[in-house]
Amino acid sequence: APIFVDSPLATRASEVFAKHAGEMAAGERLRDALQAKQVRFTESVEQSKAIGRIRSFHIIIAASGMCEAGRIRHHLRNWLWRSDATVLLVGYQAQGTLGRIMQDGAMRVRLMGEEVQVRARIRAIDLYSGHADAPELAAWLAARQPIAGNVFLTHGELEAIDGLKARLAADFPALRVVVPALDDAFALTGAPARQTERERPARIAPHSAGRPDWHNDLSRLILDINDTVAGAADERARGVVLRRLRRALEAD
Structure with a gap:
């Protein structure tokens, strides 16, 4: 083929x-x-x-x-x-x-x-990725001990990051692990790193990063509207649906 x-x-x-x-x-x-x-x-x-x-x-x-x-x-x-x-x-x-x-x-x-x-x-x-898994990351860190600065965990869903943070805390008690939120800023000179004030407000709420957002909600709404209109009994019923939607939008 x-x-x-x-x-x-x-x-x-x-x-x-x-x-x-x-x-x-x-x-x-x-x-x-x-x-x-x-x-x-x-x-x-x-x-x-x-x-x-x-x-x-x-x-x-x-x-x-x-x-x-x-x-x-x-x-x-x-x-x-x-x-x-x-x-x-x-x-x-x-x-x-x-x-x-x-x-x-x-x-x-x-x-x-x-x-x-x-x-x-x-x-x-599931297993095709070439990224290191948790044991390999821990082994990589072990080969670089002692670490004077910080380890930043920035990539992955929150559950996975929390799990890796707990693993590192157990394996390396003295290690300073930081899980920054989106748009957090740190001064890396000296050890440990020092969090600094943001130059501008965060773009989105920290808990929203890496999760479905309003774009996903809008896509689902459009699909639901199309289904409702297509499933209406006739032209009159479709007109009723559209008028209700219009009134809802105007009310906001």
Whole structure:
């Protein structure tokens, strides 16, 4: 089956891996895979669009992560509504992203301004990520003891950050661990780091970072409105729904 790598950045990264294949375990197997006749790297937008005209079985590897931008969104618009398609989510999907919304079982999504019915099979691979896990991060820190400054935990959902913080506190009691909120500022000169005043107000409430926000609520509302209008018995009933919505908006 043809495999299309439809991501300019992935193409550049693959070239780097192929160039240094000799420095990796089983590097020749990787080089052979990248040079296989069924693997095709796209470059231009026209080549990317041309993939959408293929109806026989094929595999598309596209970016960006969590389906939030890039060429993957065009492919999703072409295939999400098809029951013979499979969307394989590779790696972590953060809350509020399109990838997470599909992974959580949404039957409809808003995509590029359009409502799309999800009929494709949604699957996920949990262990594909190349990021270190908690034991590896702890081992990395252990090799760098003693640490005079601070360790900042900034990446991940709050539950995961809290779990890693508790693990580090147990393994390294003297370690100063900081979990900053969005837009917090610190002076890193000297040890330990010192929190400073913000130059401007925080953009959003700290507890809202990394969670579904009003954009997600708006998308769900639009989908619900479309369902209600489409499910009305006739033109008159649809008009009643729309007038009620209009009055609600005017009342605010």
